[in-house]
Amino acid sequence: MTPRRTRRPRAPAWTATLTWKAAVFIAVMCCALAALLGTLVHVSVTGQTVRDAREKALARLVDATRLYEAGEPLPPFAGLDPAGLPDPLRRLTARGERGTMVADHRGRPTMWAAAPADGHALAVRVDHSLGAGTIDALDRSIVGSSILAIGATLAVGAFAVTRVTRRLHATAQVARRITAGDLDARVDDPRTRDPRRPQDEVATVSGALDTMAASLQRKLQSEQRFTADVAHELRTPLTGLSAAAELLPEGRPAELVRDRVRAMRGLTEDLLEISRLDARNETVDLAVHELGPLVERVARASGTGPGAGTGTEVRVVRDAEVETDRRRLERVLGNLIANAHRHGGPPVVVTVDGATVTVRDHGPGYPAYLLASGPQRFRTESGGKGHGLGLTIAVGQAEVIGAELEFGGAEGGGAEARIRLPEYVRFEDDPREP
Incomplete structure (x- = not known):
């Protein structure tokens, strides 16, 4: 049994247009650029905010360590083995090291700093809600501004591409008119009229098409005039030949001459008719x-x-x-x-x-x-x-x-x-x- 081939679905015709391709390209490039810039800004601001919070937490940890060593009461934001201290910091202090970490504490972002103290973990905390809120607001602003930038870029790009495609469509329409026989059709792109103006690729194509159409028109008109002139010039001698053939004595030679003269006259009339049709100035009697x-x-x-x-x-x-x-x-x-x-x-x-x-x-x-x-x-x-x-x-x-x-x-x-x-x-x- 021959396996049945499945037809691949064909994309709509409008997806092949230059406007669609340009819009997709602009959108993809804008999204990539926005993602890159947004990531760079997010990483930079987040790093700076975390560094500021870490420095503040370490400064508080130094103060709390001095108070602990002096035997004075610890402030509210410090304590020994406080509840909510992240486990990684506990293990870090158990090894006799000091560190910082951002974690949630009672539903709020908090920067923790901890150091070893007599077998315990002396820790301080700094509220990081403002910094986290700043980062969230920055992310929303980046997304919103990226959407606006992409929309504006798409609108401007579509306008610019549409102007180009409109000129291309006009050039294609003129080419179709020339193919249909309208040799007077011209693009007449404004950029080709004034040689002082810079010409883009569309103007170059339009100018080349106009030049080709003018050259083709001259050649065809020359051929039409030649055909008409030859047919007109042949009519007079053929008329004389026809009259002379009628004067020949009856016989096979005379029949052959008359037959060839009739064929020549028919060919001449056909050439005249074709030249009139090529001139496209025929009128109809409806x-x-x-x-x-x-x-x-x-x-x-x-x-x-x-x-x-x-x-x-x-x-x-x-x-x-x-x-x-x-x-x-x-x-x-x-x-x-x-x-x-x-x-x-x-x-x-x-x-x-x-x-x-x-x-x-x-x-x-x-x-x-x-x-x-x-x-x-x-x-x-x-x-x-x-x-x-x-x-x-x-x-x-x-x-x-x-x-x-x-x-x-x-x-x-x-x-x-x-x-x-x-x-x-x-x-x-x-x-x-x-």
């Missing part, structure tokens, strides 16, 4: 559409190879109304269906379930790189024709219309693309209202 009939129209017009328009099966599980840009949605669905026909395997099934449309084929499935990081331009691994721009355009157009496009594997094999649209909710008039 309207309410029934999703089922729209998908059926796209399926009839899409597909590749023999049987195009008839090789796509449409299943409407539940129809819905969506508010979207019809042209852009048709472009997304058309690219997904065309990609399924070109790189997948039959049958290609398009399912409408509410505001969700699923395009599935029964081919080898999407390549691993696409599932991991999304479509990449000019990269295909299926061995078929294409430049890897169709899915890239589909992703860009889906983002413009506010839809979610996901790529995955289907149960039983094949590729599956799922697009979720914002469903339109129609508010019916309440019949109870006049």
Whole structure:
């Protein structure tokens, strides 16, 4: 029987934050410092108080010894073998030695001093209640002041750390915006604006992020301009080539030329569309559409190879109304269906379930790189024709219309693309209202 592993409990997420770690570190260091200082003060004051009481008790013992030797009566605080004398002092005097000791006498702290006298123990006592009370009051003051000091230090430390973590969170938020495509996002830390101000580590990271974002923005804009310029420059000669191809005599060579010209024109249009999507200045024309009939129209017009328009099966599980840009949605669905026909395997099934449309084929499935990081331009691994721009355009157009496009594997094999649209909710008039 295999032993069952027990899961270790996971700490809450907030325990991993810098604020929590800094607070714990400050609290531990403050407690350690307070304990060290408190111990030193307690030992020092206690030692001084006990020394003072011991000197006083020994002075009284000298006086009592002189009176005993002179045969005069002993004072009330002295006596031979008095009751309450600690046993260690009795044994000490029995050995002929003199000593002192703090012990309780009738419920009160007392400093005893004893010396041998004719086989007896001559002892004196000094009330040590004031000294013991002073030490107790000092200990309470040390504990109270330590708590206040720890609280104040924690408050000041948390305030200082929070200011740093707030700036770090702002830097992380800007980094996430840049990752999402907002290349205009900047941290603009106040410490980086004025070079005369000293910069801490957070300001250094913020400045480096702003510099990286600016450099990345310049490079991407340069690439976008290059792509758009190349596509624009290709349109004119391609138009001329298309017109010239129409003048060629019918035959196999003419068909090959026209086919390549159509492919070049399609690639040029795709590049122009991608450059417009990269510029992020697209506008949408929203309207309410029934999703089922729209998908059926796209399926009839899409597909590749023999049987195009008839090789796509449409299943409407539940129809819905969506508010979207019809042209852009048709472009997304058309690219997904065309990609399924070109790189997948039959049958290609398009399912409408509410505001969700699923395009599935029964081919080898999407390549691993696409599932991991999304479509990449000019990269295909299926061995078929294409430049890897169709899915890239589909992703860009889906983002413009506010839809979610996901790529995955289907149960039983094949590729599956799922697009979720914002469903339109129609508010019916309440019949109870006049």
